[in-house]
Amino acid sequence: MGVLVITVVIISVFSILYFIYLNIFGGGGGFEVFWLLLSITCFLMTLIIRNHHIVRQYVPKLIRYTVVLLIIILSASFIIIETSIIKDSIKKDDYTSTDYIVVLGASVRGTKLSLTLYNRLNVALDYLEEHENSKAILSGGQGPGEDITEAEAMKRYLIENGINEKRLILENKSTSTRENIKYSLEIIKNYTTNASVTVITSDFHVYRAKKIASLNGIKVQGIPSKTFPPLIINYYFREYFAVIKDIII
Numbered sequence: 020m021g022v023l024v025i026t027v028v029i030i031s032v033f034s035i036l037y038f039i040y041l042n043i044f045g046g047g048g049g050f051e052v053f054w055l056l057l058s059i060t061c062f063l064m065t066l067i068i069r070n071h072h073i074v075r076q077y078v079p080k081l082i083r084y085t086v087v088l089l090i091i092i093l094s095a096s097f098i099i100i101e102t103s104i105i106k107d108s109i110k111k112d113d114y115t116s117t118d119y120i121v122v123l124g125a126s127v128r129g130t131k132l133s134l135t136l137y138n139r140l141n142v143a144l145d146y147l148e149e150h151e152n153s154k155a156i157l158s159g160g161q162g163p164g165e166d167i168t169e170a171e172a173m174k175r176y177l178i179e180n181g182i183n184e185k186r187l188i189l190e191n192k193s194t195s196t197r198e199n200i201k202y203s204l205e206i207i208k209n210y211t212t213n214a215s216v217t218v219i220t221s222d223f224h225v226y227r228a229k230k231i232a233s234l235n236g237i238k239v240q241g242i243p244s245k246t247f248p249p250l251i252i253n254y255y256f257r258e259y260f261a262v263i264k265d266i267i268i
Contacts, residue, residue: 024065024068027068028061028065030061031057031065032058034054034057034058034061035054035055035058037253038051038054038055038058040249044249046135046247046249047253048126048253048254050254050257051253053256053257053260054253100259104226104255104259104262105255107225107229107243108222108225108243109222110225114242116150116152116153117214117215117217118153118154118211118215118216119154119155119156119207119217120146120153120155120216120217120218120219121156121204121217121218122140122143122158122173122219122220123139123158123196123199123218123219123224124157124159124170124173124193124199125139125221126162126164126165127164127166127167127169127172128164128165129164129165130166130172132176135244135246135247136172136173138244138245138247141244142219142242142243143155143173143177144180144182146217146219147177147186148181154187155182155188156188156189156203157169157170157173157177157187157188157189158193158200159172159190159191160192160194160198162194168191169191170189171189171191174187188210190203190206196224196228197231200231200232201235204235204236204237216239216240217239217240218239218242219241219242219244220241220243221243221245221246222243222245223246223251223257224243224258225243226262227258227261228241
């Protein structure tokens with residue numbers, strides 16, 4: 020019990036400190052509150068573990084066993100899904116020239132690129148420079164705090180860095196990853212039949228992007244961009260819940 024309590028306390032302390040970090044420096048992607056809730060949950064678990072004899076006395080077996088079963092199921096699903104996410108985040112697809120790349124949008128502050136979007140665009144820039152016959156679908160609408168669409172922000176950056184505007188096609192209506200993929204593939208089908216496609220997005224995001232594309236009837240390659248190290252834990256945990264949401268809805 021002692022080792023378990025210490026482990027839970029460490030997780031609780033880390034979570035509250037991480038919550039504070041994300042709120043001070045930003046970049047949490049709206050997932051910051053998860054770490055606060057996790058810290059509170061771990062604190063409550065510590066109390067339960069320390070007073071397990073009282074819990075066994077007053078809480079019916081059915082409830083206790085149900086909770087344990089749910090924890091086991093949640094843990095197993097987390098391991099399975101995170102393994103897939105991590106695998107696709109480091110997997111090296113055959114990055115031969117494809118007809119189109121789809122660059123998935125991320126937040127824009129006014130007209131300024133976020134670090135996440137900046138990293139994705141630099142990967143796209145390298146790809147377009149190496150594969151001169153490929154065109155790019157720049158996918159992302161306009162959200163709160165954005166003075167222009169994410170697609171327009173991406174277009175400006177790539178043109179400023181030497182990419183011919185004729186190679187850039189805007190998809191500026193999407194507000195989610197599902198819409199990013201769906202609307203981009205619809206645009207591609209209007210231009211080319213049986214086109215080959217590569218999706219460029221953040222490392223943690225590649226697995227879900229490829230799965231959504233497959234649900235839309237096309238197999239795509241995925242090229243990951245790096246995530247800012249202090250945000251890796253946040254976004255990989257966040258992606259787990261995003262995958263679960265896609266499965267349920």
